[in-house]
Amino acid sequence: MGASRETILETIQKYVDxxxxxxxxxxVALYADGATVxxxxxxxxLTTREQIAAFYGALDxxxxxxxxxxxxxxxxxxxFSFELVTKAGDQTYTLAPIDVMTFDDDxxxxxxxxxxxxxxxxxxx
Amino acid sequence: MGASRETILETIQKYVDxxxxxxxxxxVALYADGATVxxxxxxxxLTTREQIAAFYGALDxxxxxxxxxxxxxxxxxxxFSFELVTKAGDQTYTLAPIDVMTFDDDxxxxxxxxxxxxxxxxxxx
Numbered sequence: 001m002g003a004s005r006e007t008i009l010e011t012i013q014k015y016v017d018x019x020x021x022x023x024x025x026x027x028v029a030l031y032a033d034g035a036t037v038x039x040x041x042x043x044x045x046l047t048t049r050e051q052i053a054a055f056y057g058a059l060d061x062x063x064x065x066x067x068x069x070x071x072x073x074x075x076x077x078x079x080f081s082f083e084l085v086t087k088a089g090d091q092t093y094t095l096a097p098i099d100v101m102t103f104d105d106d107x108x109x110x111x112x113x114x115x116x117x118x119x120x121x122x123x124x125x
Numbered sequence: 126m127g128a129s130r131e132t133i134l135e136t137i138q139k140y141v142d143x144x145x146x147x148x149x150x151x152x153v154a155l156y157a158d159g160a161t162v163x164x165x166x167x168x169x170x171l172t173t174r175e176q177i178a179a180f181y182g183a184l185d186x187x188x189x190x191x192x193x194x195x196x197x198x199x200x201x202x203x204x205f206s207f208e209l210v211t212k213a214g215d216q217t218y219t220l221a222p223i224d225v226m227t228f229d230d231d232x233x234x235x236x237x238x239x240x241x242x243x244x245x246x247x248x249x250x
Contacts, residue, residue, distance in 0.1 A: 005242065042200030070195070070206055072223045072240040075167030079204060079223035079240040081195055098197045098204035100225060100240075115197040115204040115225075117130065 002076035007107035009078075012071050015101075015109070016082045020066025024056035032108035039114035040097070063087040069096065077102050094122045127201035132232035134203075137196050140226075140234070141207045145191025149181035157233035164239035165222070188212040194221065202227045219247045 003011075011030060018026045028049065031037075037046040037055060046052050064086050071080035083096040097116035104110050128136075136155060143151045153174065156162075162171040162180060171177050189211050196205035208221040222241035229235050 005244070040199045041202050070221075070223070072206075072221075072245060073242055074165045074240045077166050077240065079225065081197075081206065081223075096195075096197075098195070098206075098223065100204065115199045115202065117198055119130070120197060 001105060003103050003105055003107035005073050008073050008076070008103050009071060011103065011107045011109065012078060012080050012101070013068055016066045016068045016080075019056070019059065020064040020084060024053060024058075024060050027056045027059075028053050030109050031112075032104045032106075032110045035109055036111045039112065040116050041113050076104075090125065092124045094124065095120060126230060128228050128230055128232035130198050133198050133201070133228050134196060136228065136232045136234065137203060137205050137226070138193055141191045141193045141205075144181070144184065145189040145209060149178060149185050152181045152184075153178050155234050156237075157229045157231075157235045160234055161236045164237065165241050166238050201229075215250065217249045219249065220245060 015027065015030055018030070031049070031052060033049070035052065037052050039055070046055055064084060067083045069081040069083055071078060077100070079098060079100045081096055081098045083094060086093045095116060097114045097120070100113045100115070101109050102111045140152065140155055143155070156174070156177060158174070160177065162177050164180070171180055189209060192208045194206040194208055196203060202225070204223060204225045206221055206223045208219060211218045220241060222239045222245070225238045225240070226234050227236045
């Protein structure tokens with residue numbers, strides 16, 4: 001039995017909230033053992049918990065807001081778009097990727113691939 | 126050399142337009158030889174041109190409108206959401222999946238996976 005649609009949608013919402021305002025340790029805790037992260041798609045795939053922790057650790061201390069825009073679940077996989085706004089002094093940087101995730105039976109993330117490119121990063125006042 | 130970002134975005138726009146209002150033969154022509162289709166994710170993967178033609182052939186003759194909502198390109202892959210509205214008498218049926226595609230060097234689609242579930246199909250007046 002795979003995770004339910006509701007469990008998967010809850011994990012996605014938690015992920016977006018925690019990436020924006022949680023600690024990197026809380027984000028990493030959403031991942032199953034052996035999970036992989038490819039962010040952005042085409043970059044080196046992170047395969048260890050240490051690599052994944054270091055990746056999200058780069059977000060710690062940033063002032064950010066996150067918002068889930070659109071999510072689609074199919075079986076034990078999902079795709080969703082979300083917006084992440086980072087404030088740096090008077091500037092804001094907005095990135096809205098589409099992430100694709102697979103989940104184990106407990107709703108833990110077993111893989112994440114993030115679709116975005118440099119052209120999608122928007123700087124604003 | 127992979128297809129350019131612009132070529133991939135053009136193929137995605139053509140795909141959405143043709144799925145809605147083109148012939149199935151036009152849609153199939155966007156696919157490379159050997160391409161695969163998994164729609165929805167979790168269903169049997171279509172692996173032959175005949176299977177893919179039959180799949181899109183089911184849309185021929187339907188009155189539909191399509192609109193690309195959101196696209197993200199990363200290398201020679203992309204994810205995008207689009208809305209497909211089908212009219213049947215006084216009813217409309219709206220489905221907005223997130224599709225993930227890979228592309229060859231010419232911008233032809235080499236694989237498509239569509240994320241959606243029955244819960245995402247919205248019936249309206």
